[in-house]
Amino acid sequence: MSKTIVVPKNSPPPLAPYTPGVVANGVLYVSGMLAIDTAGQSVGVGDIRVQTRHVLEAIRAVVDAAGGSMSDITYSMIFLKDLADYQAMNETYAEYFDAAPPARYCIRADLVRPEFLVEIGAVAHLRHTSTSGSSEVVL
Template sequence: MKTVVLTENAQQPGVMPYSQAIKVNNTVYVAGQGPFDSITGGLVGSTLEEQTRKTFENLKAILEEAGADFDDVVKVTVILGHGADFDTFNEIYAEYFNKRFPARTIFGSDLGFYLQMDAIAVID
């Protein structure tokens, strides 16, 4: 069964045609999340660290709403914006995944902010 996952604690789709996540049985597909406030929709933070942490908090809120957590994540795709420091991002990334690292694709793009990340989680 396919279920739309929506939480008020993460970046909102607003009028954009996408869901925060879709849950199919025990698999959760989280849409790309960025450093955006759940209420205002505005960009949060001016540094890579601030924006990375906000992006992870948005991802965490969606995973929790779906009944998952970071330990359930099996794959992420990360888009780093212009000027993002790869080493700094990796340090923060490692805090959230605690050495149970999912498979990852990472590439650069000119987003106008430091990062966007999506995820796939499988709930045991």
């Protein structure tokens, strides 16, 4: 099996040994994304809506770079620091998906920095597997 590493242009530096995305057999696996900018600074501290939007835009960048779209996402994993943010996160999340959103789960968890309120990972089944707008390595 070959796999393609997907790193969108202007990706933030990773906080651990991982890559933003990996495509294998037409399936894109997107790492858990956080509200972090290209300089490694936290975005939207204290604001779940800003952080959720930033995280979903980071996911969109990976999916786009892999040649897909947000409608290709079939599954997402959501981690919230505080379940009191569940409704506001959902309202922002719903802006990114049509009437048939992906399957998902959402749990409360401590995140890697105390200022992070949400982390989202995703799986997308790509209609095609060409990558664009990314640095890629085929393994």
